[in-house]
Amino acid sequence: MNxxxxxxxxxxxxxxxxAAAMSAAGLNISLCDDGAxxxxxxxxxxxxxxxxxxxxxxxxxxxxxEELLEKFNQNPKLFDLxxxxxRMKNITGLETASYIRKRNKVCxxxxxxxxxxxxxxKAVSPLRVLTKPAQPAAIRDILDKVSAEKISPSHSG
Numbered sequence: 001m002n003x004x005x006x007x008x009x010x011x012x013x014x015x016x017x018x019a020a021a022m023s024a025a026g027l028n029i030s031l032c033d034d035g036a037x038x039x040x041x042x043x044x045x046x047x048x049x050x051x052x053x054x055x056x057x058x059x060x061x062x063x064x065x066e067e068l069l070e071k072f073n074q075n076p077k078l079f080d081l082x083x084x085x086x087r088m089k090n091i092t093g094l095e096t097a098s099y100i101r102k103r104n105k106v107c108x109x110x111x112x113x114x115x116x117x118x119x120x121x122k123a124v125s126p127l128r129v130l131t132k133p134a135q136p137a138a139i140r141d142i143l144d145k146v147s148a149e150k151i152s153p154s155h156s157g
Contacts, residue, residue, distance in 0.1 A: 008055075015117055023048065024088055025078045026055065026056030026057050026058055027055065027056070027057050027058070027081060027143075027146060027147065027150060028058045028060070028078050028080050028081075029046065029057050029058070029059050029060065029079065029080065029081045029082075029083070030060050030062065030068055030071075030072075030078045030079045030081070030082045030083065030084075031043065031046075031059060031060070031061050031062070031072070031083045032061075032062040032063075032064070032065060032067075032068045032082065032083065032084050032085060032088070032096065033063070033083075033084075033085035033088070033112065034063050034064060034085060034088040034089055036063070038085065038112070039061055039063075041133065041134075042083055042112070042134065042139070043059065043061070045134075045139045045140075046059060046131065046139070046143075047137045048136070049139070049140055049143050053103075053143075053147075054119075055143065062095075063088065064067065064088060064089065064090065064091070065084075065088055065091035065092065065093065065095065065141070066090060066091055068082075068084075068096060069091075069096060069099060069100075072099075072100060072103075076100075076103040076104050077104060077107075079104075079107055080107060080108065080111065080146055081107065081108045081109075081127075081142070081146050082097070082100065082107060082108065082109045082110065082114060082148060083110050084096055084097055084109060084110070084111055084112065085111075085112055085113070086111050086112065086113035086114075086115065087113065087115065089115065093110075093111055093112075093113075094121065094124065097109050097111070097121075097124040097126070098123065098124055099126045100124075108127040108142070108146050109124060109125070109126045109127060109128060110125035110127050110128045110129070110130060110142055111126050111128070111129045111130065112130050112131075112132055112134050113129065113130070113131060113132065114131070115131075116131045127142060127145070
């Protein structure tokens with residue numbers, strides 16, 4: 001399921017920071033959560049960031065790890081950033097991330113979990129682990145970092 005966050009129309013706020021210089025290509029973001037309300041919540045935060053900072057997103061929403069991996073297998077380098085629910089039916093966020101990380105070493109993975117208990121996420125080198133409900137400021141910080149790296153890549157994959 002491919003959905004674009006925001007319509008790209010209307011005036012953009014003039015904000016400073018790495019996101020302000022984002023190219024028209026934008027970020028390819030995967031949002032995978034089996035909860036529709038959680039996806040809608042994160043999507044609103046992304047749309048707000050997009051409109052305030054002028055960053056363009058190609059947002060792909062998935063309700064399961066299986067759906068995400070089906071799209072991922074078509075192009076393992078498509079996504080710059082993954083937001084993954086930790087606990088999903090069938091295949092967990094950790095299992096999904098493990099599969100992704102084996103095929104894409106440079107993408108950014110962010111776990112969103114309802115549990116205070118955090119399993120060993122270190123094996124997949126996540127950028128962050130956020131506790132639900134994810135705070136908008138934490139998501140904005142993540143977007144700033146990933147946007148800055150997309151503009152001026154400082155690492156090699």
